[in-house]
Structure formats: C-alpha cells, structure tokens
Amino acid sequence: MIYSRNVALSLVALSGIAILATMSTRALFHEKKKKKPSSSKTKTDFMSELIDDLSTKEVGKTSILSKRWRNLYKFASHVNFDCLHIFGVAHHDNCCRRLQEKFIKGVDKFLRIYSGSGMISCQLTCCFTESFPNKLEEWVRSLGRFGVEKLTLKFKCPPLTYSTVYEKTPDFSCQLISEAPSLQFLSLDRCTLQPNLKSQCNSLKSLHLAHVTITSVAMDCILANCLNLQSLVMELCSLSSKLCIHGRNLKDLSIIRCSNTEEIKFYGNNLTRFEYFGSRMGQFYFNHVPQLEKFSIGLRGEDLMHFLFGELARILPWLKSSMFKTSQENQREMLIPTVINMFSNLRRLDLDCFILPEELSVLPILELCPLLQELNFVMSHASPQKKAGARAFDEQQVKKRSVKFHTELKKVGFSGFSGATSETEFALYILRSAIALEEMNISCYYKYYLGNCLWRKLRLPWKEDKLERMHQLFQGHAISKRAKISFSHQKL
Known part of the structure; x- marks a missing residue:
C-alpha cells in the first residue's frame, strides 16, 4: 500500500515537471520572439503568459504543481473549450449524456471561478448545446462580463458526415452580441440567427458566419444595430433570395459559396472590398458604393468576361483591383464582348480561368486597362499537349507578331505554368x-x-x-532593361 502511494506521488510529480518544462520552453521561445522587456511584469503576469501557451485542458493540470499555481488557471486570457478534445473521442456521436453533463459542469465551474478581467479570446466547440438551451446564453453573458474580445462558437464537431451537414442547427440569439460590450470579433459556425437584437452594439468590428441560416430580417438586424461593423464574411450560408447590404462603417464584404442569393443591393458609402464566389451569377446593384476599390468574383457556367468588361466596367470604372475566376468545364475560351468599357483606374488584375487553347485571346485586356501595374495569371490544369494542340512553338513567329506597348505594367505572375505553346507565346x-x-x-x-x-x-x-530550357527561351526578349525573370519550380 505504501509502495503504491509512493509510486502515485512520483507519477504526479513527474507529470508536474513535464508540464512545467513544456510551459517554460514555449514561453521562452514566445518571449524571445516578442523581444519585449519583462522587468515591469509581476510574477502573476509572467505565469499568465506561460499558461497562455497551453491548451485549456493542460491549464487545468497546472494546479498540481504548487500552491502558487493552484489558482493560476483562473487568469488565462485565451480559453478553448472543445468537447471532443477534452473527452479524447473522435466523433460527436461518442459524446454520451454522462460526458455531456460533465462538459457542461466543467465549463460552468471554470466560468464561475474565473478571476481575470482581460480575457482576450474564447473558442467553444460543442455539438450538444440544443440539449442544454439555456447554458449557451449563460456562458456568453459570463464571457461578456470578463471582457472577451474575440469569440468563436462552433455548434458541430468534426468530422462532419452527410447526416450532420443537413441536421437542424441550433438557434443563436442576436441579443447575445449586446451582452458582450468588449466583443470585437465574432465567429459562428452551424447555427440559425434569431433577429432579436434590441439594443445597439458599438464594439463589434468583424463578423464571420459559416454554415449559418440568415434571413433578410436577421441580416438587417445585424447591420442596423452593429454600427461599427467593418468586416462581414458569409461562407456556405443559407441566405435570402434578396439581400440589402448597408452599414455606415462596413468596409469588407465576402459572400463565399452561399445558397439562394439572386439579388444583392448595396448601400455602403464606405465599402471598399467585395468578393462573391458561387455557382451562378446573381443580380448586383452597385448604385451606392462610391468607395469600392476591390472586386473579386468567381462563378461557374457564366460568361464573366462580358460581365467584367461590359456591365461592371460601366458601373464601376474607378475600380483599382479585380479578380476574375471561372471553371474549366464551362469556360472554353475568353471572348472579349463587342461592346466594351474601359477600366480607367484598374491597377491590379488576377485572372484564374481555364483558357483553351489560346492564352493570347486575353491580350485586349491590357488595352482596356491602361493603368494596370500588376497582372497575375493562373493557367489551366490541362496538359501541355492538350493546350498546344498540334501547333509547335515557333520563336520566329513570335518575333514577327506586332505588339502594342503598355507603359504602366510592372509586375506579372504566372502560376500553373506548364510550358505549352500558347502560354509561352503569351x-x-x-x-x-x-x-x-x-x-x-x-x-x-x-x-x-x-x-x-x-x-x-x-x-x-x-x-x-x-527549367534550363525556359531560362534559354526567355532570355533576350524583355524590352524593359529593369525586367527580372524568376522561376518557382519543383523537379520531378
């Protein structure tokens, strides 16, 4: 019995030493990287920095080290509650009722005895919040009192199966946003927004929504009450068919692979960046976006070139940066529309399109963008033989081709370059x-x-x-004496 007790105490001591050694190594590296003087820091501050490098599960173990460490986990500034990680299970179906209740009690206890006043970030990943509907509201209110600045809530645990993707998602009350007066960043994953925000929230600056169901009423509720919201990202969300985007401070908007959207109206005097990636084109109304400078779009099965140099260039001629992305199976070649408009202020253009077989068909774009300074071109996945067809590269024909000089272009990038004839000529x-x-x-x-x-x-x-062939091929062709050609490659 005495022998077993001594062994147990030895194991506890060794565990404590291992944890302390891990923390010390991480913290020393962290301090060296920051290069900040620590003379003004108290011992509690220094220990708090040590535990910030550990997971929440590891932080709880520090109480066995000494009396000084017993309550130090109460001051952690970065907290991560992940039910699968804490339980050590691989799938949320393995979280039985007993483990769920244990997780709930553990989070309750941590938040009840937490003594810090400057919690910077908290991430909660829990797949059974519907079983305890009132707990989420209690936790968010507690985190709000602790001054949390960054909050991430995930309501489904990986790995996601076909059934979990289409399960009913839990509700998230928008009113909870106002319960955290210091909250600046909020990320929600797999929930349904309930538009019941009754008071304004002036602290929230960035909102990221993934797999979230958002009605037009919920969208308007967020935009109308989060007055200082600057960035809004909606990814794989279920949206209304008609959206109205407004917000006096909204600068950055991303809509990525969301469903149902057919029409978007913009009323954002300070909106500077908008990107839209989806399966089909919606109707955009850019009547009230005087500051919009960056626009990115990626679709399948749409004639985006006509949209880019037709309607878009007519409505937003002042754009400074644009990305154009389309798919291989639906975009066989780039055809410039007969009625075209010029981007008189465009400085950067990114083209990610599968052009078969002639990349030279993109050349009129340079004429339509007289102030273009940077062009990035993504080539097709197709093989060099398929791209070039039966036509072989003829350097003499390239030299005979007439050129139109571009006076502003300074930087050009090609990715996915295979050495096909059309690519080389371009x-x-x-x-x-x-x-x-x-x-x-x-x-x-x-x-x-x-x-x-x-x-x-x-x-x-x-x-x-x-590589050697390309070095030889591109030598002596640059008209600019300052031009430098570099190759990023990996050998077979």
Missing part, C-alpha cells in the same frame, strides 16, 4: 510589350483561391530539363 508577348516591366515570375505551382484572402498551392512539378 509570356513572351508581355516581355516584348511591357516597357516598364520590373518583375515576371513563372511558377509551376497552381495557386487556388479559397476566398476570404486564403490561398492553396498545388504542385505541378517540371521535368529536370524544363
């Missing part, structure tokens, strides 16, 4: 026509834009002799 044309060119990057990596400023790279390796 790049050489740019070198011969951009008299102010400073940089051209040719990359084998295919950059895929996910939305909301997120990118993913796919590797399309080159053969060993291709």
Whole structure:
C-alpha cells in the first residue's frame, strides 16, 4: 500500500515537471520572439503568459504543481473549450449524456471561478448545446462580463458526415452580441440567427458566419444595430433570395459559396472590398458604393468576361483591383464582348480561368486597362499537349507578331505554368510589350483561391530539363532593361 502511494506521488510529480518544462520552453521561445522587456511584469503576469501557451485542458493540470499555481488557471486570457478534445473521442456521436453533463459542469465551474478581467479570446466547440438551451446564453453573458474580445462558437464537431451537414442547427440569439460590450470579433459556425437584437452594439468590428441560416430580417438586424461593423464574411450560408447590404462603417464584404442569393443591393458609402464566389451569377446593384476599390468574383457556367468588361466596367470604372475566376468545364475560351468599357483606374488584375487553347485571346485586356501595374495569371490544369494542340512553338513567329506597348505594367505572375505553346507565346508577348516591366515570375505551382484572402498551392512539378530550357527561351526578349525573370519550380 505504501509502495503504491509512493509510486502515485512520483507519477504526479513527474507529470508536474513535464508540464512545467513544456510551459517554460514555449514561453521562452514566445518571449524571445516578442523581444519585449519583462522587468515591469509581476510574477502573476509572467505565469499568465506561460499558461497562455497551453491548451485549456493542460491549464487545468497546472494546479498540481504548487500552491502558487493552484489558482493560476483562473487568469488565462485565451480559453478553448472543445468537447471532443477534452473527452479524447473522435466523433460527436461518442459524446454520451454522462460526458455531456460533465462538459457542461466543467465549463460552468471554470466560468464561475474565473478571476481575470482581460480575457482576450474564447473558442467553444460543442455539438450538444440544443440539449442544454439555456447554458449557451449563460456562458456568453459570463464571457461578456470578463471582457472577451474575440469569440468563436462552433455548434458541430468534426468530422462532419452527410447526416450532420443537413441536421437542424441550433438557434443563436442576436441579443447575445449586446451582452458582450468588449466583443470585437465574432465567429459562428452551424447555427440559425434569431433577429432579436434590441439594443445597439458599438464594439463589434468583424463578423464571420459559416454554415449559418440568415434571413433578410436577421441580416438587417445585424447591420442596423452593429454600427461599427467593418468586416462581414458569409461562407456556405443559407441566405435570402434578396439581400440589402448597408452599414455606415462596413468596409469588407465576402459572400463565399452561399445558397439562394439572386439579388444583392448595396448601400455602403464606405465599402471598399467585395468578393462573391458561387455557382451562378446573381443580380448586383452597385448604385451606392462610391468607395469600392476591390472586386473579386468567381462563378461557374457564366460568361464573366462580358460581365467584367461590359456591365461592371460601366458601373464601376474607378475600380483599382479585380479578380476574375471561372471553371474549366464551362469556360472554353475568353471572348472579349463587342461592346466594351474601359477600366480607367484598374491597377491590379488576377485572372484564374481555364483558357483553351489560346492564352493570347486575353491580350485586349491590357488595352482596356491602361493603368494596370500588376497582372497575375493562373493557367489551366490541362496538359501541355492538350493546350498546344498540334501547333509547335515557333520563336520566329513570335518575333514577327506586332505588339502594342503598355507603359504602366510592372509586375506579372504566372502560376500553373506548364510550358505549352500558347502560354509561352503569351509570356513572351508581355516581355516584348511591357516597357516598364520590373518583375515576371513563372511558377509551376497552381495557386487556388479559397476566398476570404486564403490561398492553396498545388504542385505541378517540371521535368529536370524544363527549367534550363525556359531560362534559354526567355532570355533576350524583355524590352524593359529593369525586367527580372524568376522561376518557382519543383523537379520531378
């Protein structure tokens, strides 16, 4: 019995030493990276920084280290309640009623004894809040009293199956936003917004909604009462067929792969950036967006080139940056409309389109954007043989082709470059026509834009002799003496 007790105490001591060593290593690295003097910090401040590098589950274990550490977890500034991680199970179906009640009691206890006054962030991932409908409201109110600034609420746990995707989502009362007076960032995942916000919320600046059901009434409730909202992201949400976007301080709006939207009207005097990615084109009314400078759109099965240089250029000629993305199966080649409008102020253009077979069909775009300074072009996934067809590259034909000089273009990027004839001719044309060119990057990596400023790279390796061939091919063609050509590649 004595032997077992000594073993148990030894294990507890070793666990404490391991936790302390882990925390010390993380904290020292963290402090070195920050390079901030710590002479003015108290011991409690220093220990609080140590536990901020641990998960909430690990923080709870620090109470075994010493009397000083016993209550330190009460001052954690970053908290993450994840039911699957805490229980150590792989799927939310494995969270039985007993574990659910244990999780609820654990969160209740933590929030009840929490003594900090500067909670920076909190993330709650819980897939059974519907079983305890009043608890969520209690928790949000408690977090509001602690001064939480960043709050993330996820109401479904991964991995998501077909059945969980289409399950009824729990309700989230918009009134809870006003219960957190210091809240600046709110992220909601898999819920239904209830438009019952009765008082204004002046602190919220950024709202991210994913897999959320949002009625037009709920949308208007948020925009009308969150007066300082600057950024709104809606991803994979179920929206009303008609949306009215307003807000005196709203600057950034992203609608990514949402359903049901057919019409969007804009009333945002300060809106500077808008991106829309979906399966089909809706009707946009840009009558009241005088500050809009950046516009990105990605659709399938739509003639976006006619929209870009037809209606959009006519309505928003002052745009400074634009992204144009379409799919391979529906966009066979880029056709410039017969009636065209010029982007007189466009400085950056990103084209992600599957053009078969002639990339040179995009050349009129340079004439329609006289002030363009940066052009980024994403090539097709198609093989070089399929792109080039039976036509082989002829350098003499390239030199004979007449060019129209572009005086402003300084930076050009190609991603997913395979060396096809049409791609090579297009790049050489740019070198011969951009008299102010400073940089051209040719990359084998295919950059895929996910939305909301997120990118993913796919590797399309080159053969060993291709890089040397490209170096030789592109030498001596640049009309600009300042032009530098670089290659980003990976060998097979």
